Amino acid sequence: xxxxxxxxxxxxxxxxxxxxxxxxxxxxxxxxxxxxxxxxxxxxxxxxxxxxxxxxxxxxxxxxxxxxxxxxxxxxxxxxxxxxxxxxxxxxxxxxxxxxxxxxxxxxxxxxxxxxxxxxxxxxxxxxxxxxxxxxxxxxxxxxxxxxxxxxxxxxxxxxxxxxxxxxxxxxxxxxxxxxxxxxxxxxxxxxxxxxxxxxxxxxxxxxxxxxxxxxxxxxxxxxxxxxxxxxxxxxxxxxxxxxxxxxxxxxxxxxxxxxxxxxxxxxxxxxxxxxxxxxxxxxxxxxxxxxxxxxxxxxxxxxxxxxxxxxxxxxxxxxxxxxxxxxxxxxxxxxxxxxxxxxxxxxxxxxxxxxxxxxxxxxxxxxxxxxxxxxxxxxxxxxxxxxxxxxxxxxxxxxxxxxxxxxxxxxxxxxxxxxxxxxxxxxxxxxxxxxxxxxxxxxxxxxxxxxxxxxxxxxxxxxxxxxxxxxxxxxxxxxxxxxxxxxxxxxxxxxxxxxxxxxxxxxxxxxxxxxxxxxxxxxxxxxxxxxxxxxxxxxxxxxxxxxxxxxxxxxxxxxxxxxxxxxxxxxxxxxxxxxxxxxxxxxxxxxxxxxxxxxxxxxxxxxxxxxxxxxxxxxxxxxxxxxxxxxxxxxxxxxxxxxxxxxxxxxxx
Numbered sequence: 001x002x003x004x005x006x007x008x009x010x011x012x013x014x015x016x017x018x019x020x021x022x023x024x025x026x027x028x029x030x031x032x033x034x035x036x037x038x039x040x041x042x043x044x045x046x047x048x049x050x051x052x053x054x055x056x057x058x059x060x061x062x063x064x065x066x067x068x069x070x071x072x073x074x075x076x077x078x079x080x081x082x083x084x085x086x087x088x089x090x091x092x093x094x095x096x097x098x099x100x101x102x103x104x105x106x107x108x109x110x111x112x113x114x115x116x117x118x119x120x121x122x123x124x125x126x127x128x129x130x131x132x133x134x135x136x137x138x139x140x141x142x143x144x145x146x147x148x149x150x151x152x153x154x155x156x157x158x159x160x161x162x163x164x165x166x167x168x169x170x171x172x173x174x175x176x177x178x179x180x181x182x183x184x185x186x187x188x189x190x191x192x193x194x195x196x197x198x199x200x201x202x203x204x205x206x207x208x209x210x211x212x213x214x215x216x217x218x219x220x221x222x223x224x225x226x227x228x229x230x231x232x233x234x235x236x237x238x239x240x241x242x243x244x245x246x247x248x249x250x251x252x253x254x255x256x257x258x259x260x261x262x263x264x265x266x267x268x269x270x271x272x273x274x275x276x277x278x279x280x281x282x283x284x285x286x287x288x289x290x291x292x293x294x295x296x297x298x299x300x301x302x303x304x305x306x307x308x309x310x311x312x313x314x315x316x317x318x319x320x321x322x323x324x325x326x327x328x329x330x331x332x333x334x335x336x337x338x339x340x341x342x343x344x345x346x347x348x349x350x351x352x353x354x355x356x357x358x359x360x361x362x363x364x365x366x367x368x369x370x371x372x373x374x375x376x377x378x379x380x381x382x383x384x385x386x387x388x389x390x391x392x393x394x395x396x397x398x399x400x401x402x403x404x405x406x407x408x409x410x411x412x413x414x415x416x417x418x419x420x421x422x423x424x425x426x427x428x429x430x431x432x433x434x435x436x437x438x439x440x441x442x443x444x445x446x447x448x449x450x451x452x453x454x455x456x457x458x459x460x461x462x463x464x465x466x467x468x469x470x471x472x473x474x475x476x477x478x479x480x481x482x483x484x485x486x487x488x489x490x491x492x493x494x495x496x497x498x499x500x501x502x503x504x505x506x507x508x509x510x511x512x513x514x515x516x517x518x519x520x521x522x523x524x525x526x527x528x529x530x531x532x533x534x535x536x537x538x539x540x541x542x543x544x545x546x547x548x549x550x551x552x553x554x555x556x557x558x559x560x561x562x563x564x565x566x567x568x569x570x571x572x573x574x575x576x577x578x579x580x581x582x583x584x585x586x587x588x589x590x591x592x593x594x595x596x597x598x599x600x601x602x603x604x605x606x607x608x609x610x611x612x613x614x615x616x617x618x619x620x621x622x623x624x625x626x627x628x629x630x631x632x633x634x635x636x637x638x639x640x641x642x643x644x645x646x647x648x649x650x651x652x653x654x
Contacts (some may be wrong), residue, residue, distance in 0.1 A: 006615040010383035010460045030229035033415040038062050039084035040114055041133075051141040054118060054402060058133050059084070065232055066137075066246035066573070071123030072099075074137060075115060082112040096122045097142040128246045128284060242289035254279050254299060258312055264288045272313035275301065333382070334365055341379045341386045348397045350375050353498040357398070361389040400516040403553040403561060406524060410548075411506040418499040421474070421633035428489040436488055469616055486538040510549075513652065519564075528572055530581055545572040545584055553649055559597055561649040566590050569606060569643055587643070597651045601616035612636070 005262065064075045088102045098121040105112055124140040220339045241545065245264075254538055262269040277299060283291055286424045296302065300320045304311045345353070350370040357368050366381030379389055429447040430436055470477075472495035483490040514520035525546020532539045550566040569587040576583055587606050595601050617623070617632030624631070 039082035041586040042088045047096045051139045055133045063249050066128045072120045078114040081114050083114045097139045179622035239285035240290040244285040245288045247283045250280045251278045261292050268309045270311045336382045344376045345397050347399050350377050361392050404513045404650045405551050406511045406648045409508045410644040412642045413504040414500040417637040419471040419635050421469045421471040421496045422493040423470045425465040425492040434488050445615040471498045474498045516555050522549045545570045561595050564592050600648040603645040608641045610639040
């Protein structure tokens with residue numbers, strides 16, 4: 001059938017149920033044979049500044065379907081509405097885009113049925129609206145140049161639906177109203193009627209003319225019956241190319257509405273028995289493929305295209321069928337004959353690939369066994385799965401590049417100590433033998449002096465020390481001795497000082513070669529024996545006090561090396577030993593760095609600084625302003641240790 005006939009039959013199915021719930025109704029003939037049901041009363045047109053309007057008045061509210069078979073024709077179908085003797089009309093106003101209006105009965109729309117065909121002078125846009133008993137078709141103002149338009153030849157089925165069937169028959173997922181992209185046909189394109197004037201409106205689907213060249217719409221490929229089918233659910237966000245239609249009905253049967261789109265598309269549509277319900281539609285100038293998409297989505301429906309047959313069913317039904325088909329295909333695939341494949345590995349370990357093959361390459365019936373002695377995999381599975389497993393093994397069983405890691409370990413130490421001390425010694429006697437006495441009978445004589453030892457005076461005499469804050473092992477000392485002639489009073493003073501400083505550096509350069517993603521470890525230090533007694537049994541264990549460097553390299557595709565570095569520095573502190581067992585001071589650092597091949601990275605910050613300040617003084621006297629330095633001893637010490645590690649990776653090639 002022609003496209004005009006296909007669109008004219010739009011009301012065959014939809015209005016059969018739609019009109020049942022609208023105000024349109026059919027009753028038996030009455031009186032002198034005049035239909036008692038709704039009928040068309042008058043048709044008039046008027047021209048205004050924005051264009052023109054065609055007013056169709058009926059005896060009561062009626063339902064209609066508006067279609068546009070071609071850019072110069074607008075058709076309104078009224079089901080179960082009599083023509084009422086309305087005559088055809090021809091527009092006489094040259095400013096009106098309406099060329100002619102014809103009214104004819106159409107039994108295919110029901111008994112009675114009416115069709116109003118509006119012929120246009122130019123392809124202007126139109127809009128349809130209804131108000132009670134009146135249906136108004138508004139047309140835009142025609143262009144001033146008055147160009148003519150020639151109708152092109154059309155095929156029976158719109159391009160959008162044919163392309164939809166072709167795409168889905170090839171296994172492509174589309175929506176019910178999917179947009180049809182321009183595609184080139186392998187068949188020669190027939191020459192159709194050229195367009196002799198410019199000015200296509202937005203609804204025209206005819207070939208476009210650029211200068212003297214005629215551009216024809218491509219012919220979509222015709223699907224074959226043996227093509228695979230795939231369920232499709234309607235989706236939003238599509239581009240629509242179907243011809244615009246207007247639908248206005250309430251409570252229409254859903255199955256009848258879907259059958260209407262079979263007439264539009266020219267395809268065979270099969271509707272599942274589970275598709276039930278009614279639908280309310282009020283659309284104006286909407287592409288028919290978009291209208292179908294919206295109706296399917298609103299009712300949770302999808303479709304399957306098999307050749308030129310479109311099967312519409314609920315999404316849940318299609319999902320269940322697809323799941324059952326997948327399950328059946330899997331069962332059929334697993335029913336094949338099992339084969340055994342042995343593969344001896346050269347570089348990879350069979351234990352490592354066993355779990356990977358089981359999860360990634362084998363079926364449910366497949367098994368993998370290993371022979372550790374020969375590093376061989378024994379695989380049992382279907383033929384196609386064995387092929388997949390062989391390809392995977394070939395990809396993984398390859399030699400890994402190696403990395404040489406050079407580490408330069410620098411341990412720097414700096415210490416400084418300073419001590420200042422003073423010693424006082426004196427003695428004095430009151431004795432008549434020395435010529436000094438007291439005016440009392442008691443005490444008549446006495447003596448006073450230090451009691452903490454002796455201070456060596458400059459003359460070699462020993463004077464008892466009263467304040468002894470000397471520096472042990474002092475390398476610098478100054479002494480002063482004072483005394484009377486008769487030895488009644490002697491005073492010795494000794495100032496001692498000691499200052500030490502030192503610097504040290506320990507440098508080691510270990511090297512190790514390891515494979516990609518395999519950890520390398522370097523350790524330098526001592527083991528401390530720890531003795532324990534339990535149940536009269538002496539047990540000796542050893543605790544590491546060492547510098548340990550652990551590096552795991554990973555070679556990237558860009559030729560760089562990612563290194564996971566773990567550094568631990570443990571040292572025994574014998575100054576705080578308990579029962580001869582020293583505690584272990586530990587410093588630890590973990591990091592990940594990206595280094596180019598042959599470049600060096602440094603790990604620093606493992607720094608320890610120990611500062612000590614100590615003061616020994618005589619209570620009271622050691623706090624006197626200015627004089628306190630004569631009654632105290634000061635000790636200052638600083639000990640700094642720093643650990644620096646320079647790591648250089650080198651990729652070994654070949």
